[in-house]
Amino acid sequence: MIGKGQSIASTKASLDYGWNQEKEAEVVLKQHLAGDTPGQITDEFKIIQSQNDRCTKNTLSFIVSPTIKDGKELSHQDLEKIAQGFIKEMNLQNNQAIGFVHKDKEHTHIHIYANRISLIGEVYKDSFIGKRSQIAADNVAKQLGLTRVREVQQGKLQELKWQRLAIKHIHNKVLESRPKTLDEYIQKMNARNVKVLPSINKSNQLQGFRFEYQGANLKGSEVHRSMSGSKLIAEISQNNCYSKLREVPKTLKLVNNTVQLSTNMASKITKDLAKQVIKRGLDTDMGMGMGY
Incomplete structure (x- = not known):
């Protein structure tokens, strides 16, 4: 399983993409949120983000991708566990977050968007967030018995x-x-x-x-x-x-x-x-x- 992450400023556009029904989007994570549309979720993010207006890239965007083989076998509940486990590994339990699974392509993957500003107004440090996302995804894969990046790489090198x-x-x-x-x-x-x-x-x-x-x-x-x-x-x-x-x-x-x-x-x-x-x-x- 692979994890990618970055800080972004385009909250509404990203949520619209995540919720895109043409990509057979399903919600697999909803944390500290009540809204049911991208616009409502964006407004809820903004209320918390108003506590720190100096942070411009105030949303975190992640993609968590199981292997193609694993993705075909994962249930909705399994995908929920992946999203929840990833949020925990990234220490974002106190931040608003929403996750969507996309199955429009052969490769099932999860888009997770988290508010970079926590419920108490703290700014999440995004240094080395790409590498940390990789490690978090690998830890979740290990916990849930899914194929890890290291195993994929070893198989490729052997071939x-x-x-x-x-x-x-x-x-x-x-x-x-x-x-x-x-x-x-x-x-x-x-x-x-x-x-x-x-x-x-x-x-x-x-x-x-x-x-x-x-x-x-x-x-x-x-x-x-x-x-x-x-x-x-x-x-x-x-x-x-x-x-x-x-x-x-x-x-x-x-x-x-x-x-x-x-x-x-x-x-x-x-x-x-x-x-x-x-x-x-x-x-x-x-x-x-x-x-x-």
């Missing part, structure tokens, strides 16, 4: 085992040539039919890399734990003799663009770089020892 092994083998061969830049690494991987796709967020910060090969599209860490973005950059940095934190660049040239490294990414690169420096030093010492 793509030979592609993962092939990508890792090609990656190792390319690293043996000691590329000095990411562009050089990407070009050499492309020459061996592995397409390397940088993952760059809206702030122009590099998040990592995806690898396409023979119909597979995988994050570096899904191919192998040694192929995460920070580990790959640290490996190539070693070829440029970077060994200290101050030498790790804050920006990188990548496919004719300059991308930023977040503080978190730079920190991971530094740690991975330090590990590789130590490893290479140990390997050198062992090699010298073998000569005696």
Whole structure:
């Protein structure tokens, strides 16, 4: 089961979408609310939201999606338990909330809208709300015996085992040539039919890399734990003799663009770089020892 979440300002429009009968909408959650229409619910939200007019994105929007297989087998009561469990995991018991299940597509899913302002006027903190929604959905899936994201991912990786092994083998061969830049690494991987796709967020910060090969599209860490973005950059940095934190660049040239490294990414690169420096030093010492 997957969970997504964000703060929004369009309360009425979102409730209209949730209540859309063309999507076979059914109410599976109603908390601290009396209204029966999107307009009535919106007005009830606004009464509570008036306690804090500085918060503009004052509604929380969530989507909770069981797997297609699970969704086909879930009853209305089961879907109610999912919505209630999710609200509890997100610590929103003291906030107005309403949830709708949509079955217009093959994939049954639940839209949940919660007032970001609690009944006592407190603003719900939405930092890392996307990640927290994922964790909450996973916890509910575990409690109710539903398929978890981790299980889906493991199944997918097992199905793509030979592609993962092939990508890792090609990656190792390319690293043996000691590329000095990411562009050089990407070009050499492309020459061996592995397409390397940088993952760059809206702030122009590099998040990592995806690898396409023979119909597979995988994050570096899904191919192998040694192929995460920070580990790959640290490996190539070693070829440029970077060994200290101050030498790790804050920006990188990548496919004719300059991308930023977040503080978190730079920190991971530094740690991975330090590990590789130590490893290479140990390997050198062992090699010298073998000569005696």
